[in-house]
Amino acid sequence: MNIPVKAKSHAYEVQISANRLTEAVKSFDQQLSKADKIIVFTDENVWRLHSERFTAEFPYPFKVNILEAGEDCKTFESFFAAQSFLLEQKCTRKTFVFAFGGGAVGDLTGFVASTFMRGIPFIQIPTTILAHDSAVGGKTAINHPLGKNMIGAFYQPQGVLYDISYLTTLPEKEVRSGMAEVIKHALISDEKWLAELMATNSILDFSQADLAKHLEQGIRVKASIVAEDEEEHSVRKFLNFGHTYGHAIEAASGFGKLAHGEAVMIGMVYALILSERYGTIPATVTRSFIEFAVRNGYSFDAVKQFTFEQLLDYLMKDKKAEYGILQFVLLKKIGEPFVQQISIEECQEIDGLLRVLIKEVLA
Numbered sequence: 001m002n003i004p005v006k007a008k009s010h011a012y013e014v015q016i017s018a019n020r021l022t023e024a025v026k027s028f029d030q031q032l033s034k035a036d037k038i039i040v041f042t043d044e045n046v047w048r049l050h051s052e053r054f055t056a057e058f059p060y061p062f063k064v065n066i067l068e069a070g071e072d073c074k075t076f077e078s079f080f081a082a083q084s085f086l087l088e089q090k091c092t093r094k095t096f097v098f099a100f101g102g103g104a105v106g107d108l109t110g111f112v113a114s115t116f117m118r119g120i121p122f123i124q125i126p127t128t129i130l131a132h133d134s135a136v137g138g139k140t141a142i143n144h145p146l147g148k149n150m151i152g153a154f155y156q157p158q159g160v161l162y163d164i165s166y167l168t169t170l171p172e173k174e175v176r177s178g179m180a181e182v183i184k185h186a187l188i189s190d191e192k193w194l195a196e197l198m199a200t201n202s203i204l205d206f207s208q209a210d211l212a213k214h215l216e217q218g219i220r221v222k223a224s225i226v227a228e229d230e231e232e233h234s235v236r237k238f239l240n241f242g243h244t245y246g247h248a249i250e251a252a253s254g255f256g257k258l259a260h261g262e263a264v265m266i267g268m269v270y271a272l273i274l275s276e277r278y279g280t281i282p283a284t285v286t287r288s289f290i291e292f293a294v295r296n297g298y299s300f301d302a303v304k305q306f307t308f309e310q311l312l313d314y315l316m317k318d319k320k321a322e323y324g325i326l327q328f329v330l331l332k333k334i335g336e337p338f339v340q341q342i343s344i345e346e347c348q349e350i351d352g353l354l355r356v357l358i359k360e361v362l363a
C-alpha cells in the first residue's frame, strides 16, 4: 500500500507493508546505487532488538550511528555528535541517510540531514506506531531545555518505508503513546472513525490488520493536510490539536519522562474543554473521552505535578503563538478543527476546569 505525500517542496510516498523491508529499500536502487555512503541512524533499544534482522534485510552495505533512546537523542549534544560522525565517516553530498527508529530518531536524523552540508537526502524507516505521524510531513527538530522542538527545519524525506512487522516489539507505554496520535487524527477528521476507536474494548491490542487500517487512515489525514500547507501557515495547525497544553506538560515534566502521546492525550482533553465553549462539543463528549482514555491506561497524574504558573512559560513558547497571543486548535464538532486565539486568563480558567473534571471522572 503506497500513500502519496504531495508536499510542495518534494513529493514522495509512504510505503506500508509487513515483512518487506528489502523490497521497499530496493525501490530506491536508482538513488542508492549512486550514493558514496549509506548511513543508518538508529537508537540503542531499536538496535538491540532489531540489528540482526535489519542487517539481514537491508540490501546495501551501511555504517550505523547508534543514538541514545528517546528524547535524549533530540539534544544539541546528540546533534553535534551526529554531525561529527558524518564528518568522521567522510560523508559528502552524495551520502544517503536512513532513520531507523521512532519519532525521536526520525526528528533528529531529519534535522541532521537537513543541515549537513546544507542538506543531504534521507529516508524514514519508522518503528513505532507514533511514527505514522512523525515520519510523514517533514517536521524535523531537536528540543531546547526551554521548549519542545524549538530548533528544526521543514525537510521532507525521500520516502517513508513503514514495515509494520517491526512494531511487534513495542512496549505497551509506546503503543499507548502512538495511539494518541491516531486518536488525534480521528478527532480532527472523522466522527465515525473516532466513534469506532472509542467503542473498541482496548486500543492497545489491535490485530496487525486492524492496526494497519488505522495507521493508513492517520497517514492519509496527515498527507492531505501537508499537501495543502507544508509549512503550517494554515490547515497544518490542525495537526497540532492537543499539542499546546500537551507540549507544556511534556517539557515541564522533563523530556522523556512522559511519552509524547501521553502528554498529547492530556492536551487533547484541555482542547476539548475549550471546544465546548467555542465549538459545539457537548460536555458529555469530553467526559466520555476522559473515561475512554482512563480505560486504556492513559494517566492524568502529570497535571497535578504543576501549577498553571509553572506551565505558562512553556505554553507561551508554542510555535503557533502570534504577537504573544496563544492560538489553540479546537473543534467545532468532531472532524471540524479550527484555530482560536485564547487569552492567558482563559487558559488559566480552562486549566482549573481540567483539574476539576479529571478529579470528578477519576473519583
Ligand SMILES: NC(=O)c1ccc[n+]([C@@H]2O[C@H](COP(=O)([O-])OP(=O)(O)OC[C@H]3O[C@@H](n4cnc5c(N)ncnc54)[C@H](O)[C@@H]3O)[C@@H](O)[C@H]2O)c1
Residues within 6 Å of the ligand: 043, 044, 045, 046, 049, 069, 070, 071, 074, 101, 102, 103, 104, 105, 106, 107, 127, 128, 129, 130, 131, 133, 134, 135, 136, 137, 138, 139, 140, 149, 166, 167, 168, 169, 170, 171, 174, 177, 178, 181, 259, 260, 261
Ligand atoms: N515530526 C513530527 O511531525 C512529529 C510528530 C509526532 C511526534 N514527533 C516527535 O516524535 C517523538 C516521539 O516519537 P516516538 O514515540 O516514536 O518515540 P521514540 O523514538 O522516543 O521511541 C519511543 C521508545 O520506543 C523505543 N522503540 C522504538 N521502536 C521500537 C520497537 N519497534 N520496539 C521496541 N521499542 C522501540 C525507542 O527506543 C524509545 O525508547 C517525540 O520527540 C515527538 O516530539 C514528531
Ligand SMILES: O=C(O)C(=O)C[C@@H](O)[C@H](O)[C@H](O)COP(=O)(O)O
Residues within 6 Å of the ligand: 133, 137, 139, 148, 149, 181, 232, 236, 239, 240, 243, 319
Ligand atoms: O506534523 C505536524 O504539523 C504536527 O504538528 C504533528 C505533531 O504530532 C508533532 O508532535 C509535531 O512535531 C509538533 O510540532 P510543533 O511544531 O508543535 O513542535
Ligand SMILES: [Zn+2]
Residues within 6 Å of the ligand: 133, 181, 243, 260, 264
Ligand atoms: Zn505530536
